[in-house]
Amino acid sequence: MVPLSYYLVLSAILFGCGVAGFLIKRNIITIFLSIELMLNGVNLSFVAFAAQLKSLDGHIFVFFVMVVAAAEAAVGLAIIISVFRTRETLNVDRVNLLKL
Amino acid sequence: MLPLVLFFIFAALCVGGAINLLVQKHPINSALSLIVVMGSLALIYLLLGAEFVAAVQVIVYAGAVMVLFVFVIMLLNAGVEERTEHASRVATVLGVPGLIIGLSIAVWVVSHLAGLDRIAIGGPTVMNGSDVFGxxxxxxxxxxxxxxxxxxxxxxxxxxxxxxxxxxxxxxx
CATH class of the missing domain: 1.20.5 (Single alpha-helices involved in coiled-coils or other helix-helix interfaces)
Incomplete structure (x- = not known):
């Protein structure tokens, strides 16, 4: 049997890696991947607490987080394609104007 | 004993994939290491008795969402990431491990104070006489x-x- 805090520490490490990637990466797709990593870290703590509390509500939360992440990935990647079409770059430092 | 060993194997895979995501320069390598993270997270969900969540994790996350990502990376022909000139090396070399280690130590201390490290969970939990939990x-x-x-x-x-x-x-x- 695994102590609950191990799961929470693993979740914190994944979330920290996501935050670090979001801050240091300059490619817009990698930044988006880091957001997915943060969502996965949060999902792990939801499932761990659901197992501790013997309640299925945490699993339902994870289900909704996954649905929202899928919708976010579809819209976000469409935005990335649109930005690449007008700017010809994926570097976020070069995408610093709202107008062309 | 076996759940603990399995947990450490999959947790090491998870952390290795997450660090590889940060280290790699090419987006396709980052995307593939994120698939490793998601696959080993699905196995950790199985350790926690969350069958449905594990299946959805593999099908929706590691399957559909990551296929979309890889498709877009290949469609846009994204090359090696370009570095920003005025980026601080010290922040990257010291700040990133400091952030990750500091956050995990903070979580460890808080969960120790809350007494969560004495609660052992894992394995299929039988609940209300029904089948496997989750x-x-x-x-x-x-x-x-x-x-x-x-x-x-x-x-x-x-x-x-x-x-x-x-x-x-x-x-x-």
Whole structure:
């Protein structure tokens, strides 16, 4: 049997890696991947607490987080394609104007 | 004993994949290491008795979402990431491990103070005489009875996301 805090520490490490990637990466797709990593870290703590509390509500939360992440990935990647079409770059430092 | 060993194996895979995501320069390598993270997280969910969540993790996350990412990376022909000139090396070399280690130590201390490290969980938990904890039957009953309205709102969200993606990615005449 695994102590609950191990799961929470693993979740914190994944979330920290996501935050670090979001801050240091300059490619817009990698930044988006880091957001997915943060969502996965949060999902792990939801499932761990659901197992501790013997309640299925945490699993339902994870289900909704996954649905929202899928919708976010579809819209976000469409935005990335649109930005690449007008700017010809994926570097976020070069995408610093709202107008062309 | 076996759940602990399995947990450490999959946790090491998870952390290794997450660090590889940070280290790699090419987006396709980052995307593939994120698939490793998601696959080993699905196995950790199985250790926690969450069968349905593990299956959805593999099918939706490691399957559909990551295929979309890899498809876009290849469509846009994204090359090696360019570095910013004025980026601080010290922040990257010291700040990133400091952030990750500091956050995990903070979580460890808080969960120790809350007494959570004495609670051992894992393995299929039998609950109310029903089958395995977190099987699709129990999830479905909860989802279509107690959480019916959020579920329907979710379908509306998906519809809006589909239309938004089509409108945004369409080539303008």
């Amino acid at each position: 099987n699709p039957q129990a999830i479905g009953r909860l989802l279509f009875r107690d959480f019916l309205l959020p579920f329907e709102v979710t379908s509306l969200l998906i519809l809006i996301a589909i239309m938004g993606a089509v409108v945004l990615a369409r080539r303008e005449e």
